[in-house]
Amino acid sequence: QVHLQESGPGLVRPSQTLSLTCTVSGGSISSASYYWAWIRQPAGKGLEWIGRIFTGGSTTYNPSLRSRVTISGDTSKSQFSLNLTSVTAADTAVYYCARATLYSGSSDYWGQGILVTVSS
Amino acid sequence: DIQMTQSPSSLSASVGDRVTITCRASQTVRKFLNWYLQKPGKAPSLLIYAVSSLQTGVPSRFSGSGSGTDFTLTISSLQPEDFATYFCQQTSSVPDTFGQGTKLDFK
Numbered sequence: 001q002v003h004l005q006e007s008g009p010g011l012v013r014p015s016q017t018l019s020l021t022c023t024v025s026g027g028s029i030s031s032a033s034y035y036w037a038w039i040r041q042p043a044g045k046g047l048e049w050i051g052r053i054f055t056g057g058s059t060t061y062n063p064s065l066r067s068r069v070t071i072s073g074d075t076s077k078s079q080f081s082l083n084l085t086s087v088t089a090a091d092t093a094v095y096y097c098a099r100a101t102l103y104s105g106s107s108d109y110w111g112q113g114i115l116v117t118v119s120s
Numbered sequence: 121d122i123q124m125t126q127s128p129s130s131l132s133a134s135v136g137d138r139v140t141i142t143c144r145a146s147q148t149v150r151k152f153l154n155w156y157l158q159k160p161g162k163a164p165s166l167l168i169y170a171v172s173s174l175q176t177g178v179p180s181r182f183s184g185s186g187s188g189t190d191f192t193l194t195i196s197s198l199q200p201e202d203f204a205t206y207f208c209q210q211t212s213s214v215p216d217t218f219g220q221g222t223k224l225d226f227k
Contacts, residue, residue, distance in 0.1 A: 096163055105152055
């Protein structure tokens with residue numbers, strides 16, 4: 001059974017960098033059949049796709065966040081990470097990591113989510 | 121970005137009812153349309169992928185259909201555990217985008 005777990009600070013100051021890590025167990029992040037994504041959800045609102053990383057390290061980002069986002073992976077630790085720079089209160093959300101299938105792009109496994117609040 | 125519009129935004133129903141939720145895309149998404157269920161405080165859970173394929177472990181009362189820009193999720197006979205919020209997602213074009221959600225609650 002694949003399990004994903006987000007970790008990182010729950011509070012980030014405005015203008016600072018939000019950094020989160022997703023640790024994957026029960027499956028390899030090197031599998032060519034999948035890619036790994038970050039998705040966020042402000043309280044009471046809908047889901048926003050942030051970006052993804054493929055096996056081999058190539059990335060794709062949401063154009064609305066591209067200038068501030070970096071997703072990276074560490075296969076030796078079975079982890080992938082999200083960095084979001086210059087955060088504001090609008091970046092306050094529950095952040096999810098997820099595994100997506102190459103076939104359909106659907107996310108079949110999700111982490112439980114981590115609430116990140118941007119506040120001074 | 122491809123805009124995904126779900127209707128209705130909320131829906132009241134009873135156990136045993138047949139329920140249909142629709143999702144319309146602002147342009148064609150081919151077969152790249154997925155459905156998720158989300159319960160309060162939990163991560164979304166995949167129900168249907170590629171328009172009509174049932175995710176492993178999902179009960180057969182859930183089904184999906186549609187093509188191009190118009191899609192539906194049908195629950196044939198509502199069960200108590202089905203009361204939740206449902207989202208559609210297109211993965212045809214970057215960025216992936218989601219519908220705004222349909223909240224299904226008890227009548």
